[in-house]
Amino acid sequence: MRKGRIELGDVTPHNIKQLKLLNQVVFPVSYNDKFYKDVLEAGELAKLAYYNDMVVGGVCCRVDVQEGQRRLYIMTLGCLAPYRRLGIGTKMLEHVLNFVEKEGNFNSIFLRNTLEDQANHPCGL
Numbered sequence: 001m002r003k004g005r006i007e008l009g010d011v012t013p014h015n016i017k018q019l020k021l022l023n024q025v026v027f028p029v030s031y032n033d034k035f036y037k038d039v040l041e042a043g044e045l046a047k048l049a050y051y052n053d054m055v056v057g058g059v060c061c062r063v064d065v066q067e068g069q070r071r072l073y074i075m076t077l078g079c080l081a082p083y084r085r086l087g088i089g090t091k092m093l094e095h096v097l098n099f100v101e102k103e104g105n106f107n108s109i110f111l112r113n114t115l116e117d118q119a120n121h122p123c124g125l
Contacts, residue, residue, distance in 0.1 A: 016039070045063075056079055072106050
C-alpha cells in the first residue's frame with residue numbers, strides 16, 4: 001500500500017461508535033461505557049486517525065496522578081492491521097508527545113500491554 005494522507009481528528013458523539021468498533025477489532029479486551037464517556041471528555045487526549053479520510057486508528061490517553069507524580073497514561077494506541085507501518089502510529093504518538101511538551105508538567109508517559117498483546121496484536125507502529 002502506498003503512502004496516503006494521514007490526519008488526526010477529535011472523538012465526538014457523532015464518531016464514538018467508530019472508535020468502539022476499531023477498539024473491538026484491534027484490542028483483545030473490551031472497554032466499558034465509562035471508558036467511552038471519559039474519552040468524549042478527553043479533548044486533545046483522544047484522537048481518531050484517518051488514512052485518506054477513513055478511520056483506521058485511534059489513541060486515547062488520560063492524566064494519572066499518583067504519589068505526587070503527574071503522568072500521562074496511554075490507555076489505547078492502535079491501528080487496523082492493513083494500515084500498519086504507514087506512519088499512522090507514529091503520527092498518533094507524536095501528537096501525544098507534542099501535548100506533553102506543550103503542557104510541560106508531566107513526570108512521565110506510560111502504557112501497559114500484556115503478553116497476549118505482544119503475541120497476537122503487535123503495535124505495528
